[in-house]
């Protein structure tokens with residue numbers, strides 16, 4: 355089976371078979387022009403039908419959304435817009451699409467409406483482009499790490515530990531919710547549950563990733579992660595994909611170098627390999643898209659401490675919704691001010707107050723800050739969260755105690771600091787946040803095929 359993408363670049367003069375879905379049909383009494391798309395490329399192939407050769411009933415079935423198989427010679431096209439077209443000799447309608455009920459007619463639909471028909475939206479130009487770019491970025495991620503010798507480690511999705519300590523986990527249980535087993539004191543008896551303990555869907559593969567890094571040296575995990583945070587924003591999903599590399603012997607500067615190199619590689623890969631789709635999105639969605647992608651590659655990211663950032667924000671004279679003072683967690687309005695207004699390029703922020711960051715981050719000597727690094731991007735805000743990890747057993751245990759965390763579930767993690775501990779670092783890139791940047795789409799629900807958000811798990 356040859357796909358339309360390949361056929362469009364062939365020389366004319368031979369018979370071809372094309373199969374795909376009708377985007378449009380137009381024409382006159384004598385001839386019909388059908389634009390056919392099979393998802394292999396944003397570009398349609400034009401099928402020309404001499405109406406004298408085809409049955410009227412058959413032609414009536416050819417409406418937007420119908421699926422066709424067409425055989426005929428590939429010929430040079432005299433119309434503008436394409437080099438070749440198919441002169442239909444045989445047409446088979448594989449599946450009709452009733453024009454009265456098929457929701458994807460020619461006119462442009464709103465993103466909100468398309469979310470309601472997420473089962474069909476991959477057939478639109480925009481979502482076709484986004485999903486092909488999503489694939490290309492996933493492939494490039496594996497290529498980047500494979501070329502560097504990183505090992506792809508599969509970390510578990512069901513876990514008993516809360517990596518980020520935010521308590522935003524989806525519980526996993528087979529207990530009968532109408533008849534929950536209880537202990538004598540009335541508390542839930544998780545020993546009777548499937549795993550004999552309380553479990554949840556993972557918020558991050560990092561903790562197990564660190565086990566891999568302290569054995570294999572350089573690993574990455576890339577898979578779905580889950581957060582039960584009730585955030586209805588254009589940048590949060592309850593189920594999203596995260597790329598998490600973890601590297602032994604990396605200190606925070608090595609970490610930031612890798613973060614910057616990684617994102618630039620992915621953006622360059624998109625520019626090199628997704629030209630047609632990016633050109634389409636640049637035309638239809640965001641006229642500054644390609645310029646923005648190019649500018650990220652050619653610029654050096656700013657590296658700045660949290661304390662310096664607070665200083666800039668305090669002196670900005672800007673009215674923020676959330677007040678600014680040392681110790682506060684930065685909101686996306688603050689991050690975007692720094693990136694879009696103040697510097698005009700990506701920023702890597704470091705040395706955050708320890709109280710707003712997770713327990714595993716390496717503590718600085720000042721006793722107040724930790725070696726966390728957030729990469730902040732135009733239009734997106736935080737795209738990467740990472741850190742050098744605390745490698746001292748004593749400091750890690752003290753921090754866990756301060757935070758009153760339950761160590762029974764973390765004994766295996768703490769063992770890495772007990773046996774052959776080493777400096778190491780890692781980060782997590784939100785895959786859909788990257789895709790927002792690379793596609794120019796403005797809502798995270800539109801860069802994943804079937805989004806999961808609060809009160810929404812259709813399809």
Ligand code: 4AD
Nearest residue numbers: 558560590591594598737738739740780781782784
């Ligand atoms: O900053 P986060 O919470 O960091 C971690 O989970 C670390 N354990 C990663 C590591 O060091 N291995 O999440 C990492 C990234 C964020 O920067 C953001 O891009 C993305 O994951 N992210 C989300 N993306 C979509 N929806 C959400 N609800 C997200 N929460 C985080």
Ligand code: MG
Nearest residue numbers: 728736738739
């Ligand atoms: Mg973060």
